[in-house]
Amino acid sequence: MSEEKENIQFELTDALIEQVESLIEAKNDKELKKLLDEFHYADIAEILDELNLEEAIYIIKLLDSETTSDVLMELDEDNREKVLKNLSDKEIAEEVEELDTDDAADIIAELPEDRQQEVISQIEDEEHKAEIKELLAYDEDTAGGLMAKELVKVYETWTVAGCLRRIRGQAKEVTRVHSIYVVDKQEKLVGRLSLKDLIVAKSEQKIADIYISNVDFVYVDEDVEEVAKIMQKYDLEAIPVIDQENTLLGRITIDDIVDVMKEEADKDYQLAAGITQDVDSDDSIIELTKARLPWLFLGLIGGVGAFMIMEGFEKSFTGDAFKIFFFTPLIAAMAGNVGVQSSAIIVQGLANDDVKGSVNSRLLKEMLLATLNGTILAIFLFFFIWVSEGRQDLGLAISVSLVAVIIVAGLIGTFVPLFLDKRGIDPAIATGPFITTSNDILGILLYFWIAKMILGI
Amino acid sequence: MSEEKENIQFELTDALIEQVESLIEAKNDKELKKLLDEFHYADIAEILDELNLEEAIYIIKLLDSETTSDVLMELDEDNREKVLKNLSDKEIAEEVEELDTDDAADIIAELPEDRQQEVISQIEDEEHKAEIKELLAYDEDTAGGLMAKELVKVYETWTVAGCLRRIRGQAKEVTRVHSIYVVDKQEKLVGRLSLKDLIVAKSEQKIADIYISNVDFVYVDEDVEEVAKIMQKYDLEAIPVIDQENTLLGRITIDDIVDVMKEEADKDYQLAAGITQDVDSDDSIIELTKARLPWLFLGLIGGVGAFMIMEGFEKSFTGDAFKIFFFTPLIAAMAGNVGVQSSAIIVQGLANDDVKGSVNSRLLKEMLLATLNGTILAIFLFFFIWVSEGRQDLGLAISVSLVAVIIVAGLIGTFVPLFLDKRGIDPAIATGPFITTSNDILGILLYFWIAKMILGI
Incomplete structure (x- = not known):
């Protein structure tokens, strides 16, 4: 037993990666084993995530399966898939033997259907095999899919x-x-x-x-x-x-629950930012495009909608009243921001189970809040337009519309996630580009209507 | 020992609240104790969060401090503050005696400075007192501020x-x-x-x-x-x-870490939605306004900026070319969306420690990604304008600007959080209205410049 305490602060440096790579190239198994034996399996997984596939496989085959089974569990999902593709059914079965039943079932569930049976049949421990089979039968989003048989x-x-x-x-x-x-x-x-x-x-x-x-x-x-x-x-x-x-x-x-919470939080955060699928910054450009382009396309459609609305009002606002058009980005931004704020609060409240009371009282509260915020903002805007353009009527038309737009955006932002949740749909999709785009269009439409009315055009 | 297992699914119903309230009104302490003794302290806290202050205090004083100290820890922070205000120094000290040192220190830290010393001096257990004092000396965002002395x-x-x-x-x-x-x-x-x-x-x-x-x-x-x-x-x-x-x-x-993670995720999510401070849907309109209005004001300033830019280009785009103005909401929306997408991926990557490689390679990757996404979107937009307006030059001017705007927005969204992180500032503030607003203005400016150049005006 050594007197020295290992410092937990493992650091993944380029020098370390190079050292590992050159040991692999030299096939210096003894030194490589000695080096890696010092590290926690979660650290070895971080190293493997930086290596190319052949190098990673080399290390997996070099270390004993007691270590590598844990390393496998810690790898990036994409990398694990690639590694598993390069291991035989027998080799995977050996890894699986070393894992707790919950992790073992997770690994097997990631394999293509036809390989699953092959790998299971190669597991020697009959009890372990039966328990894994039992776990595989549960839906992965249920307690059964998360539990381990070990207790x-x-x-x-x-x-x-x-x-x-x-x-x-x-x-x-x-x-x-x-x-x-x-x-x-x-x-x-x-x-x-x-x-x-x-x-x-x-x-x-x-x-x-x-x-x-x-x-x-x-x-x-x-x-x-x-x-x-x-x-x-x-x-x-x-x-x-x-x-x-x-x-x-x-x-x-609890460690499995911590992972569930982290995934859930990451997913909600990405949805709010207009990114679907569980991507991370190191994914390929194609993967990232798949996750991002659909939402951008939604934004494009919204923008085209806004264009058509403005074209429709083209003849209404002529002369100086044409300035009305120059405030559309402001209106759209405010509608979008207010909508996202209200929906985010509701989505988070639903997730934390602290949205109490009726839908109507929620909407009433949001209306009061939006009226208060909207009025404060509108007063500033009114004076800005009055001073810069010298026209009270224009200032009034735009400011009053702003208040109306903010109220409607707040109500939509509150109502949509509540509605989705009642219908059993994840309310988190209501934040981000979805609510922004619909609020943009509706906000702009409302803005022109009200401005037209007030200016008596 | 009862043979029956308690079902964990506690449900907070209006009927239960009414029952508790009427027992309090009748001062039926025996029945009230009997009813509440069945519940877990976390459930009692949920009940208390629904009662008014006098009723909550009544229950806190009724139950023994072994239970109420745990209940206190589980209350909403706002409610806990109110309850503590209504307890004497001696009463708080008694609650604190029952708590583990970490929770005890947290409770005391929430008190106004002048009360802290009073409460500490009333703690009878000298060892507990000394340990709490030690914990209070650590910064709450450090390991020392989170740890307990019990081990x-x-x-x-x-x-x-x-x-x-x-x-x-x-x-x-x-x-x-x-x-x-x-x-x-x-x-x-x-x-x-x-x-x-x-x-x-x-x-x-x-x-x-x-x-x-x-x-x-x-x-x-x-x-x-x-x-x-x-x-x-x-x-x-x-x-x-x-x-x-x-x-x-x-x-x-780990249970304290779970709470830290949850808070952190909630805070980042709210920041991304343009909400500061840790508010929840049940907070007052004033609290919610404080958390939301500053970001909306930022949006208003951005909108006014967009107005001034458009006014500046008013004379440049006349005749049919003024349709250019009708695409500003589209341009602003795309700039905002792309910016938020890229910053969210970087913010999340930084939080998970998986942003590797140099800033330059990140920016290059984002540029390629933005060019790919931008070009796909621009092609659609070009054909839409060509068909609907019958003008290829206008379509070309707007589409090319769109690509440029998307690239710049992506680069800013990537660069800003990386820059903030390097400076030791929480990169999460870079998502949400901050990046949206700056991208809106810059995007619109860029759009008019490029369109003007292409149309040769």
Whole structure:
């Protein structure tokens, strides 16, 4: 055991990558192993993500499968797919043997359908094989798709001493013992225990006398986002998963929930910015175009719509009133901004379960808010136009329309996500270019109508 | 011990709120206690968030401080502030006594400065008091500000049996035993152990022989976001915090990190939507206005800028060429959308530490991407104008400008967050109205320049 503590701050430097690459080129397996053995598997995965495919495969085949299975799980999804393509069914099965059932099932689920059966049939441990098959049957967005079969389970009839003895066996397979789940003879979940409770208890006590019956759980078909909310609200680090008959099926740990939350947040953020699909900055130009172009196209259609509206009003605003057209970018920007602000607050409120009260009271509140904000902004705009153009009527027409546009944009931004959510559609799509574009067009249309009315044209 | 399992799906219904309110009005303390005792503290907090202040205070004073201290931690921050205002220093000190040091310090930090000392002086447990004072000294955005002093610590010279005996004492104070930290005589962190390792080991073994020296840790002044990244990357559920001399100071648990991540994601999402401050949909109209109006004002300034640019070009585009003005909303929308898309990808990449390579290669990639997307969109626009207006020159002028505007918007969207990040400023402020507004103005200016050149005016 070394006296020196490893510093956690791993840094991925160009020098390190070059060192790894030259060791691979020289086929200096001994040095390469020695170098990589120092690193955490998550760090090795970062190195592999920087190498080319042959180099990555070389390292995967060099290191033992206990390490490489964990490395595989940490790779970028695109890179993992490529690596798996280059491993044989037998090699994948060996990696899978080393993984917990939840990770094993995830890896297999990423393979093409025809390979899945081949890989599964090569798994030697029959229990592991059966558990993976069971997990593959659940929808990936449910508790069943996220849970692992590994857990520590005791029967209520056991004694504390007997329990500790048997746990020594079970615990070796479980990376972390969060909770010990107590079941009855029919394998139904009846309670929980912490390892601490067990250590503190007297060795001759019965589990039935010391367990805590008030155990949190989720059903196997529960939506993962709901599981995340429950674990977060109740500060849980693991939660047991049961079926409708209360049979204990598996457990979900917080680290998997952290990943779910991160993915969800990233996805919502990208949607709000007008990017679909889960892309990151290192993806190819084609991938990025696929994620971005559709939303831009939507914006183009919106712009063409705005053009046609303006053309329609061309004859109405002549002479000095032509200046009306010069305020359309302002109107469009304000409609877009207000719409996104209101929808983002609603989308976030829905995600955090704190949108209470009726739709009508929401809309009323947004209307008051929009009226207040709109009026303040309109007063500034009115004085600007009055001073710069010397025309009160023009200033009045534009300012009053601005207030109306802001109110309508606020209402739409509030209503659309609430409506989508009621219909079971992810309200997050309501933010970003979708709401901006529709608010732009509607805002401009409204603007010209009202301005025309006020100017009495 | 009841045979029935509590179902975790707590539902906050109007009927429940009414029941609680009428029990309060009737001062039926016995029934009220009986009802609330069934609920988890996080659920009681949800109920309290729906009550008025007097009712909430009534319940806080009714329940024992072991429960109410946890309830306090779960309340909305605004509501907690109001409740604390209505409790005496002594009452707050009693709540604080029941909390872990990290939560205790958070509660006290929320009090006005003059009350903080008063409350601290009323804490009876001297050790708890000293620990809270220590935690209050750390910056809230650092590991020190997030850590708790509660942890299970053993000396390397102890035996397994002696260890288990002493842990029984320490563990009672610690809600969850994630890891046992091993220190030397100078209290310096040398390794870790899991409770499982201890149970599996023989009772006469020395800790020095069984501990794992490869322990992850963070320094006390590490930024919390960095701590979150480390814990997420290495799938840790707790991490010890040390000072520069390796002295073990405290530990951070994953549930606190989950909260940090959630807050961070919410804040970035709101910034992208043009909302500052941490508001939620239930905040007052004044609060919401404060968070939203400044960004709208920025948009107004941008719109006025666009107006002035258009006025400046008024004389250039006369006759049929003034149709040019009708495409400004389109140009502004495309510039805004592209800018937000590119900045969002960079902001997210920076947050996830996967923006690699030089700034120049990033800008080159974005330029290629923008050229590709821009050209596709421009071709559509060209044909639309040609067909609808029957003028190729106008179509060409507008389409070519569109490509240029998209390229510039993409470059700005890429460059600004990278630049801010280099300067140590949160790049997330670069998304949302900030980038939209500057891109709008610059885009429109560029558009008129290029169109003027192409049309040879």
